[in-house]
Amino acid sequence: MSSIALCPNDEAAMVRFLMDDNGDCLPPMQLNATSVNTEMFFDKAFNYNLMVTFISILQVLLLIQQRKHSNTQSGAVKVSSFTIGQQAVMDAYLCLLHLTAGITVEQLYNAFSTAAFFKFVIFSFCELRFFLHIWKANRPTNYIQSVEARRELSVLYIYFCGILLGGILITYEFPKFLPVITLVVHSYWIPQSATNVFRDPRKPLQPSYIIGMSVTRLVIPLYIFGCPRNFMHIKPDRSWCIYLVGFAGLQANILLLQHYLGCRFFIFLILMQMFPIKYNYHKRLDQDINRASDRVICMTAIDFTQHPDFCMVTPCEHVFHSHCLLKWMDIKMDCPTYRRRLPPV
Template sequence: MESPSADDSGVSFSPLVYNNKVVNYTLMVTFISFLQVLLLIRQMEHSSTQYGAAKVSILMIGQQAIMDAYLCFLHLTGVTLRESLFNAFATAAFSKFVVVSIFEKRYLLAIWEANRPLSHELSVFYSRYYGILLGGLLLIYEFHHYLKTIFLLMSSFWVPQIITNVIRDSRKPLHPHYILGITVTRLAIPLYIFGCPNNFMRIEPDKRWCVCLTVFIGFQAVILLLQHYLGSRLFIPHQILPEKYCYCRRFDQDTRHAMDCVICMIAIDLSQGTNDCMVTPCDHFFHSGCLQRWMDIKLECPTCRRTLPPA
């Protein structure tokens, strides 16, 4: 960041124009932070159970939390530009601080505890988080001449979730609104920095890089949405996938244990085949919708508590 003065192309801003640009930018950052808080709350409600939180990649949320922490530090340095801009940059920094410290860190802890239900070593969590945070700051300072490349690497925050979905065959770990909303809000600041002409930071616009960044993040979001609606492993050849249990398998009606679904306590109509019926490996019968909603909470049979394979 620079104070108001002429740049290499001779373009200069008056103090009033410069202040207006900074205020408009900080208002945009504050509004984006507010939207991200709403999206995080929506996602936390979507994965409110222990099993739901375990399906979310901790690397994905952690990478976004570290990005917001860096943005908080960046806006804190902005308060040194001019005394009249202190409130504007302080507001932007505070909004990012709220996102990181109250919501993203809380969600990180929930995911950490969901994946380690018997472990209470929070010191390990905090040491790793702050170690990566400080190490990343040193790397950014050392390689600050490659800022665009660093932005591209940090914009791959959806990749850990895509890989997690494939490995665990996770079923709808992220809410679609969260995927779309975070994708758009994460693009706003870098597109302003490298795409807005005559921005107050005096960084020369690079439209080609902005297009590459948009396509890169958008492509990740499209893959996540396809995994959400069509299955986590839709682009993996079936020949190399492990055999998966079929809950709609054929069954011998003489071997069924009960005619009632113990989830909703309504009789199961088996006369129309298996379209509205799912059979667990332990030969217990449930309505398809009932068992799918149950498995979104926990992977165990509602009747005998046996562990169930992913649907």
């Protein structure tokens, strides 16, 4: 004898009673099945890919604007290579995830491959090139063409591939810690804040880049862990979403305050002794300085009777007009006379 009972919702439970050779009923066996609305699933997945494509285009525009701002050697030195490298790793992960999802679900291959392509463009053509530009700016010109520089670059690429592979293995072995791993990955502004404190540069990142990147990089994790009807059927965790937004917002606010109030605005006077002393370009001029030869920028005489801020003295004891040397340092961080490395202003 058998009987079938159907549930009123999408789920169906089938119960079948089996009989043995003696005619006795065996314990019932129950099967649960859930129906999936494929049309709604594909619509949600397509809308998700449109969202990813849109934010990817915004990120490309933000990176282009920031790259223009840091195009010179002095501008690139101000940016932390760890911040750009961590963002490149994030986009590389997203590229692999979307490409894998497109291969797994054939009907979504075109949509997911488009999102994977944009992420590939971001981390390969924008962020890795930006990372290489920062790496060159932090090293002497004659060192870049040497064999040691090529070996160092090879080691960096090996580290990059190793981090990608290690992150995939960790996520596969410990899927329960995915929210914690996501929080750690979204700490990409911390290296830039630390670089601002130690080097004390002038406005290394544009506010639009800080705000735009912080907002666009929160869209995907908030959709996955916050949307109750996401197409991946992941249970939402609103408390974790609040932690993520607060954590990312705190990092972005610190960078914005450093931009407007100074990179060391929150450091107390006692803790200031722990950091390197910033070089003072407006120190008192000594009589031993060779003042006659220090006009290689504008080729005009320097009036030493004016205010001390009118002139700037380099560590190699050369004097220049303040506005001339500042313009020079926006392009190159070398002394115009001796070509020695100059400290940040």
